[in-house]
Amino acid sequence: MSRIAVIGTGYVGLTTGAYLAHIGHEVICADVVKEKVDRLSRGDVPIFELGLEDLVRSGLKSGLLRFVVGSERAVGDAEFVFLCLPTPQGAGGGADLSFIEAEAEHLGPLLAPGTVVINKSTVPVGSTRRVERGLGRGDVFVVSNPEFLREGSAVHDCLNPDRIVIGADSAAAATRVASLYERINAPVLVTDPASSELIKYASNAFLATKISYVNAIANLCEVVGADVKEVVLGMGYDKRIGFEFLRPGPGWGGSCFPKDTKALVKIAQDAGYNFGLLDGVIDVNVEQYARMADKIQGACPDAVLDGRTVAVWGLTFKAMTDDLRDSPSLEVVRRLHERGASVRAFDPQVNPQQAQTDRRLEGVTICADPYDACTGAAAVAVLTEWDEFRWLDFEKVRDLLAAPVIVDCRNLLDPAAMRKRGFAYHGVGR
Ligand code: UGA
Numbered sequence: 001m002s003r004i005a006v007i008g009t010g011y012v013g014l015t016t017g018a019y020l021a022h023i024g025h026e027v028i029c030a031d032v033v034k035e036k037v038d039r040l041s042r043g044d045v046p047i048f049e050l051g052l053e054d055l056v057r058s059g060l061k062s063g064l065l066r067f068v069v070g071s072e073r074a075v076g077d078a079e080f081v082f083l084c085l086p087t088p089q090g091a092g093g094g095a096d097l098s099f100i101e102a103e104a105e106h107l108g109p110l111l112a113p114g115t116v117v118i119n120k121s122t123v124p125v126g127s128t129r130r131v132e133r134g135l136g137r138g139d140v141f142v143v144s145n146p147e148f149l150r151e152g153s154a155v156h157d158c159l160n161p162d163r164i165v166i167g168a169d170s171a172a173a174a175t176r177v178a179s180l181y182e183r184i185n186a187p188v189l190v191t192d193p194a195s196s197e198l199i200k201y202a203s204n205a206f207l208a209t210k211i212s213y214v215n216a217i218a219n220l221c222e223v224v225g226a227d228v229k230e231v232v233l234g235m236g237y238d239k240r241i242g243f244e245f246l247r248p249g250p251g252w253g254g255s256c257f258p259k260d261t262k263a264l265v266k267i268a269q270d271a272g273y274n275f276g277l278l279d280g281v282i283d284v285n286v287e288q289y290a291r292m293a294d295k296i297q298g299a300c301p302d303a304v305l306d307g308r309t310v311a312v313w314g315l316t317f318k319a320m321t322d323d324l325r326d327s328p329s330l331e332v333v334r335r336l337h338e339r340g341a342s343v344r345a346f347d348p349q350v351n352p353q354q355a356q357t358d359r360r361l362e363g364v365t366i367c368a369d370p371y372d373a374c375t376g377a378a379a380v381a382v383l384t385e386w387d388e389f390r391w392l393d394f395e396k397v398r399d400l401l402a403a404p405v406i407v408d409c410r411n412l413l414d415p416a417a418m419r420k421r422g423f424a425y426h427g428v429g430r
Contacts, residue, residue, distance in 0.1 A: 001025055002180055005078035007071045007103055009040060011154065011255070012120055012147050013084030015052060019158040020082075021059035023183045028066045030074035040067040048322035048349055051155035071103060075110050080180065081117045082145075083131070089259045094266040095124050104134025113139040116173050120147050122200050122260055124267050128167065128193035141173035144193045146200035151254065152320030161186045167196020201267065204260040205278055210245040211252045212284040218248035218429025219291065228429030229411065248428045250328040250383055250409040251288035253317040258285075258326045289328060292381075292428075293335035296407045299426050300378045306340030311377035311401070313370050314384020314410075315347040315361070322349035324360055329383035332409070337363055346373040348386055371400055379405035385412050394421050 002025050006017040009031040017029040031037050039046055043057040059065025068074050075081050083100055090096030100123065111117070117140060119127055132142045144167035149157040164186050168174035174190045181188065191199075218228040228248050236243035252258070261282050268275035297305045317327035324330060333343050344365045352368065355361040367373040370389065374380050374397050382389055389412055398404045398421060406418055407426045418425040 002079050003077050004080045005074035006082045008084040015154045018055040021065035028074040030068050030071040034069050037067045037069045082120045084120045087121050093262040095263045101134045104131045108135040111140050116141045118143050118145045125194045125197045141170050143168040144196035164188045165196050165199050166190045167193040201264040205264050207245050208257045208261050209281045212281040214246040214248050215288050221429040250292045251285045253326040253328040255325040289331040292332045292409050296381050299405045299407050308378040309342045311373040311380040312345040313382045313389050315350050319386045344373045346370045374400040381407040383409050385410040
């Protein structure tokens with residue numbers, strides 16, 4: 001058992017802290033927001049993430065997990081300090097490291113000799129060095145150990161990682177970090193800090209590339225009369241390609257891919273390398289938002305959106321999360337608004353009150369259920385792949401809509417079944 005401090009209780013910090021306690025370590029999680037710490041100390045998790053609340057509650061019950069206000073109250077006895085702080089997009093597209101650097105300066109004088117400080121957040125190449133400088137200590141270690149969890153399956157991903165990556169100059173510090181994960185069955189790659197930092201960006205950018213690629217193929221399918229589902233199936237059987245991350249849709253979003261792809265372009269640019277491939281990946285993604293708006297417009301009677309109502313199913317950036325950050329659905333909604341449409345939306349994780357305080361939802365009527373959203377709408381667009389949208393009463397949906405039109409931007413529904421029920425069905429790439 002090791003004594004661990006986790007600084008920051010956002011997605012990565014909270015999941016990391018809870019799972020490190022779950023695998024037997026003594027963990028103190030620190031945050032600056034008192035209300036959040038109070039809630040977490042009661043076992044009340046402010047984000048919707050499968051299994052996370054159970055993990056937090058069992059950690060609190062066992063006494064292995066605690067929450068405190070202020071990082072200085074967490075690090076005194078810690079052998080390991082995980083930095084899980086935000087790295088928002090800064091000016092020029094690069095990651096803004098100011099939270100991490102400020103915390104390093106704050107914690108430097110407080111750490112016990114021999115402490116290992118671990119960068120868990122996605123940080124640009126060179127950040128390990130910047131944290132070392134911020135700490136200003138020759139007797140502590142700084143190690144990169146990026147996190148690869150996905151929202152919606154964060155707990156599962158932490159407990160069943162594909163790999164554990166550790167970037168360290170000191171072999172002894174790397175071995176100590178590896179020992180934290182003794183109970184996890186996964187390959188451990190020990191490398192230098194810069195390679196470790198780049199592995200995280202290269203992985204996210206590659207996944208984004210796969211999605212932009214399949215979206216481009218889906219667009220091509222539409223013009224040559226092919227079916228992207230068949231194309232992906234035929235590609236995926238090739239083990240070098242695989243089936244994962246080849247689901248076409250309205251484009252990729254969320255708190256990671258948009259920010260990390262831009263940051264990687266900037267990292268390359270600053271180093272004098274023109275990463276044109278990744279620029280193309282980002283461009284395809286932005287075009288995809290507009291293509292979805294075009295698709296919805298084209299499906300409406302006379303291809304007119306102005307003055308019409310569109311029903312939208314799904315607002316979060318993907319299913320099984322309540323996260324609206326950089327959501328492709330909201331990008332499409334914005335374009336529908338620009339073209340004069342009103343939007344009535346339903347999402348299982350967005351409630352009508354939220355629309356009054358959340359500026360991202362400005363102008364959207366949030367409905368209590370998917371049927372209500374369809375009332376009088378010229379078309380319904382599926383923009384997030386919530387499973388419950390498959391199992392609706394589609395006769396009722398058809399009767400509520402002003403015209404029986406479904407634009408399935410996630411290829412969630414069965415086109416034949418929809419057409420049999422009398423809908424004009426439009427998918428992506430088929
Ligand atoms: C992503 C990575 O998958 C994680 O490995 C990484 O740890 C995380 O970012 C991070 O850097 O913290 P996440 O943002 O939670 O995880 O979401 P993903 O499941 O990767 O989905 C990202 C976007 O791509 C979503 O908008 C999703 O709908 C879209 N997507 C995904 C597709 O359009 N098609 C696909 O086939 C897969």
